Structure formats: C-alpha cells, structure tokens
Amino acid sequence: MFGEYELKTQFIKVGDKKIHLLEEKEGVIRYRRDDVEKLIKNNGEKLKVLPSPALGYGVRLLMVRFREPVVIPPRDSIMGFVEAPVEIDVKVGDLSVDHFIVGKEKYALYGTLEAGVVCRYHVSSFYTKEPDAMGIAKLIISNPSPEWKSLERIVVPIRGTSMYYESRKAYYPLVVVTLKNHNPEINNTGRPPKEGLSGVGQGLSLPNFLMRW
Amino acid sequence: MSTVNTTSLWEQGILGERVFLALTLGAVVKAVLVLVVGVIMAKLLRKYLLNFSRSTKYVWIVNEDTASTLYNLIVVIALVYAFDALGVLSIPVAGTKLSNLIAAFLVFYFSYIFAKKSKDYIIMRSSKQKLPEVQLKAKLFYYTIVTLAFFLALNIAGFSGKLSTLLAAAGITGIVLGFASQTVVSNFISGIFMYFDKPLKIGDPVEVAGYSGIVHDIRIFSTRIRTWDGLLVRIPNEKLFNSDIKNLQKYPARRVDIIVGIAYKEDAQRAIDVIKKTLEEMPYVLAEPEPAVFVDNLGDNSVNIAVRAWAPTEKWFDVRTQIVQKVKEALDREGIEIPFPQRVNWFAEELRVKVEKD
Numbered sequence: 001m002f003g004e005y006e007l008k009t010q011f012i013k014v015g016d017k018k019i020h021l022l023e024e025k026e027g028v029i030r031y032r033r034d035d036v037e038k039l040i041k042n043n044g045e046k047l048k049v050l051p052s053p054a055l056g057y058g059v060r061l062l063m064v065r066f067r068e069p070v071v072i073p074p075r076d077s078i079m080g081f082v083e084a085p086v087e088i089d090v091k092v093g094d095l096s097v098d099h100f101i102v103g104k105e106k107y108a109l110y111g112t113l114e115a116g117v118v119c120r121y122h123v124s125s126f127y128t129k130e131p132d133a134m135g136i137a138k139l140i141i142s143n144p145s146p147e148w149k150s151l152e153r154i155v156v157p158i159r160g161t162s163m164y165y166e167s168r169k170a171y172y173p174l175v176v177v178t179l180k181n182h183n184p185e186i187n188n189t190g191r192p193p194k195e196g197l198s199g200v201g202q203g204l205s206l207p208n209f210l211m212r213w
Numbered sequence: 214m215s216t217v218n219t220t221s222l223w224e225q226g227i228l229g230e231r232v233f234l235a236l237t238l239g240a241v242v243k244a245v246l247v248l249v250v251g252v253i254m255a256k257l258l259r260k261y262l263l264n265f266s267r268s269t270k271y272v273w274i275v276n277e278d279t280a281s282t283l284y285n286l287i288v289v290i291a292l293v294y295a296f297d298a299l300g301v302l303s304i305p306v307a308g309t310k311l312s313n314l315i316a317a318f319l320v321f322y323f324s325y326i327f328a329k330k331s332k333d334y335i336i337m338r339s340s341k342q343k344l345p346e347v348q349l350k351a352k353l354f355y356y357t358i359v360t361l362a363f364f365l366a367l368n369i370a371g372f373s374g375k376l377s378t379l380l381a382a383a384g385i386t387g388i389v390l391g392f393a394s395q396t397v398v399s400n401f402i403s404g405i406f407m408y409f410d411k412p413l414k415i416g417d418p419v420e421v422a423g424y425s426g427i428v429h430d431i432r433i434f435s436t437r438i439r440t441w442d443g444l445l446v447r448i449p450n451e452k453l454f455n456s457d458i459k460n461l462q463k464y465p466a467r468r469v470d471i472i473v474g475i476a477y478k479e480d481a482q483r484a485i486d487v488i489k490k491t492l493e494e495m496p497y498v499l500a501e502p503e504p505a506v507f508v509d510n511l512g513d514n515s516v517n518i519a520v521r522a523w524a525p526t527e528k529w530f531d532v533r534t535q536i537v538q539k540v541k542e543a544l545d546r547e548g549i550e551i552p553f554p555q556r557v558n559w560f561a562e563e564l565r566v567k568v569e570k571d
Contacts, residue, residue, distance in 0.1 A: 104496075118466060118499070
C-alpha cells in the first residue's frame with residue numbers, strides 16, 4: 001500500500017480507494033483514481049504513495065476521543081496506541097499529483113462556540129498493543145501530579161507534522177501527553193514511534209499544545 | 214542612542230562625503246549596518262524561540278506569538294537606531310522630537326502586547342467554574358494597563374503639558390468640522406469605532422442594513438459589500454455602525470436547522486434513528502456538538518421532526534444544501550412516508566351528486 005511503485009500498468013489499492021496506472025504510447029502513463037485523471041510522462045522515476053496527516057479541508061488539530069476514558073495513578077504513566085485517520089499523498093519526485101482521504105471523514109468543534117476550533121475527529125479505543133489499523137498514533141500518557149487523573153480524549157497538533165510508514169500502516173509521530181494542573185499538555189515529538197519505519201517530513205517536533213478545554 | 218563618540222569614525226575619509234543635504238555616506242552605511250544586524254539578530258532569536266517552544270513546558274509564554282513579537286520588537290528597535298544614525302530622530306514634529314514620538318509609540322505598543330498576553334494567560338489558567346469572573350478581571354487588568362500605557366506614552370511624547378490645549382483645539386476643530394461636514398466626519402469617526410469594535414472584517418459573509426453578502430472592502434468613510442447575486446453595495450460607515458450587523462462567519466461553527474415531517478402512521482423513533490445515521494455519515498456535520506434530532510410538534514398533516522446539526526462555518530452552506538436531500542433519500546430508502554398536506558372538508562348541507570348516463 002505505502003511505498004514506491006514503478007510507473008507501469010497496475011492497480012494499487014489504498015484503503016477503500018484504488019489507483020489505476022495505465023501505460024499509453026510514448027512512455028506516457030495515465031493515472032486514474034475515482035474522478036481524478038492525470039497523464040504522467042515516465043522517466044524511470046517511481047510513483048510514491050505516502051501517508052499524510054488528516055488535515056481534511058484545512059484543519060490543524062486532530063481530536064481522538066477514547067471509547068473508554070483512561071485513568072492514570074499519581075506519578076505514573078501508561079504507553080498505548082490509538083487508531084487515527086490518515087490521508088494519502090501520491091507524489092512523483094517532490095510533486096504531489098494526488099491527495100485523497102481514506103476511511104471515514106469527520107470533524108468536531110474543540111472548545112467553546114465562541115472561541116473554539118474545528119478539528120478532525122476520530123473515535124478509538126485505547127490499545128496497549130498496536131492495533132491492526134491503517135493509521136496509528138502511539139501515546140505516552142504521563143501523570144506527574146500527586147492526584148489520580150482521567151483522560152477521555154486528546155487533541156494533537158498535526159499541521160506540518162512528519163509521518164512514518166511501513167508497507168501496510170501509517171504512523172503519526174510519538175505523542176507525549178502530560179497530565180498536570182488543569183490542562184493536559186500534548187507534545188507531538190516528531191520522533192518515529194518505533195524503529196524500522198520510513199519517514200515523510202523532517203521529523204521535527206511541533207510546539208507543545210495545551211488542552212484548554 | 215547618542216552617536217557622539219562614533220560620529221568621527223563614520224565621517225572619516227570617503228564616509229564623510231555628503232550624499233544628500235547634510236546626510237553623509239558614513240551615516241547611510243551605519244544605518245544599513247544597524248538594520249541588517251538587527252534583522253539577523255531578530256531572525257536568530259525567533260528561530261531559537263521556535264526551537265525552544267518545542268521542548269519547553271512554558272508554552273504559554275514561549276510560543277510562535279512571542280517569537281514573532283520579539284522579532285518585531287528587535288526590528289523596530291533596529292529601525293529606530295538606523296534612523297538615529299541618519300540623524301532623522303531629532304527632527305521636530307508637532308512641538309516635540311520624532312525620537313520622543315517613536316519612544317512613546319514603542320512603550321504603548323509593547324505595553325499593549327504585554328497586557329494582551331497577560332490577559333490571555335489569566336483566562337487560560339482559570340478553572341471552568343470561575344471563567345466568567347476571571348474573564349472580567351482579566352479584561353479590567355488589560356484595559357487598566359492599556360490606559361496607563363496611553364498616558365505614559367503621552368508623557369514620553371511630551372504631550373502631557375499640552376494635553377489640555379490639544380483637547381481644546383480638537384474640540385474647537387470638531388465643532389467647526391461638525392457643522393461644515395457633519396456626515397463625512399460622522400462616517401469617519403464611525404469607521405474608526407468600527408475598526409476597534411471589529412464586528413466584521415474583509416471576506417466575512419454578513420447581513421447588514423438589509424443587505425446580505427461578503428464584505429468586499431472597509432474604507433475610511435464606507436464599507437463595500439458584494440451581495441450574493443454579485444452587486445456592489447456601498448454602505449456609509451455611520452449607517453453601518455448604527456445598524457444591526459449579523460456576521461455569519463464570526464464563530465467557528467454554525468447550526469443548520471431543518472424540519473422534517475413524517476406521516477402519523479410512521480414510527481417516530483425509527484425516523485429519528487434513520488436521520489441520526491444519515492447525519493453521522495455526513496463528514497461536515499460536526500460530531501461535537503452532537504446533532505439534536507427530536508419530535509418538535511404534531512402538525513396538521515405530519516409529525517414534525519426538528520434536525521439541528523452543527524457544521525464548520527465555512528461549510529455551513531454545503532451542509533445546508535445536502536442535509537435535506539440526504540435525509541429525504543434516507544427516509545425514502547427506509548420506506549418512511551413524508552406526507553402531502555391533507556384536509557378533511559365538512560359541508561353544512563349534504564352534498565348531492567348527479568350522475569348522468571349516456
């Protein structure tokens with residue numbers, strides 16, 4: 001699914017979408033996906049199918065609501081995974097030839113009606129082992145406070161984030177959630193969640209995000 | 214900011230040649246150098262702060278905003294020093310020196326930034342229960358700092374002694390202008406108030422003074438609106454200021470309200486479930502706040518179900534146009550009848566029907 005493909009006649013299945021490459025005369029390849037159609041001149045370069053953060057129509061945050069809230073003891077932490085939506089970027093060289101959304105697209109308002117922000121929305125269980133999903137985010141939830149804390153959702157900044165992938169799965173960078181005072185603090189570290197993954201982007205962390213609401 | 218000790222250095226040899234009036238080449242070179250060094254320092258500091266913001270726990274103060282503010286501060290200071298090198302700052306303006314005016318502006322601007330950031334921080338740190346009270350206190354704090362900074366800036370600018378004179382002059386000028394061009398001044402003043410009030414900005418979809426459209430331009434005397442059917446409407450700022458303004462895109466989310474009527478024989482709960490499922494499948498119907506679907510009233514011909522769904526403001530029109538069609542299609546698929554209006558007529562006298570045979 002993710003990776004590089006030769007520009008020759010073939011089908012590439014990406015989630016619930018199909019990319020169709022069709023060789024035509026003079027080394028020209030017809031690229032087809034749903035209603036999108038492009039002609040690509042083949043010069044030996046490969047077509048790259050890469051994961052991209054789920055920005056949808058142009059949001060900058062991803063909200064993942066846990067099916068079951070996670071409760072953390074004082075001065076303790078837990079590591080786990082959530083399913084997360086991803087989008088697909090199809091590139092030749094550095095040029096993006098197609099961008100599309102796979103799976104369910106949904107949004108939610110984070111914050112108040114007057115001062116909130118619309119973000120991408122997903123509901124997921126909190127898994128202690130890596131789930132079998134196309135998009136995954138690894139979390140470390142830490143509670144340095146002297147009180148028990150409960151967490152029912154996270155809001156992660158994703159605009160400009162790096163992404164990581166292996167053949168069948170896409171990963172957001174490691175996300176560290178620190179529960180202190182009133183507001184959880186979210187750190188998209190930019191680091192790969194595990195070894196052996198290919199990366200898209202510079203691997204830089206994003207500015208910390210304070211969940212005010 | 215004095216250049217007494219360095220003047221001789223910058224005016225030796227070729228640097229001492231005059232390029233324009235009393236301006237020497239040395240002064241120009243010095244000004245450019247100061248500006249370039251200032252910009253480089255500003256960029257380095259911004260880069261450092263942005264990197265630091267990724268690891269610090271003090272995100273509320275070390276963030277992109279602060280980095281940009283400090284960047285602007287350093288660039289402005291470099292500009293002031295550059296002007297100083299050119300000898301421009303000693304120019305008298307309105308009975309005071311230009312340097313005093315710039316210093317006053319800087320004091321006011323950065324006090325304003327400080328007050329704004331402090332206000333945001335106070336609000337951010339408060340718990341939900343105390344939020345309204347804390348918001349009020351934070352705003353009071355903000356306005357106090359800004360007012361003090363204003364008077365301090367006036368003092369630095371050297372206007373404090375002349376304030377009463379200025380006010381009196383402004384009053385007299387106001388009366389003269391008021392009689393001479395009441396409407397123009399009124400529009401101008403309204404424009405200034407509108408700037409601070411910010412009920413709308415360019416690009417906002419609005420309904421105002423009986424017109425509906427996109428704000429195309431905001432000028433000193435008037436505001437221009439492009440109506441939905443492509444007409445230009447020029448509204449004087451005074452009229453705009455006194456009108457009820459409905460800004461359709463001020464908040465991040467907007468609600469779509471529709472009423473769906475189903476036949477009395479249908480199961481209302483089943484219809485509600487079908488509508489909820491349809492909304493769930495529409496990407497731009499927000500999951501939070503959750504859509505509300507309920508029996509609103511028992512109408513003349515149908516059981517009326519109210520659908521209230523929130524959408525991102527910029528997608529409101531798309532959702533509004535799709536939601537009715539999708540709900541209709543879903544109810545059709547499930548075999549739930551949307552009835553025509555029905556009427557039972559009673560006649561005072563018995564109707565007689567005459568049947569003719571061929």
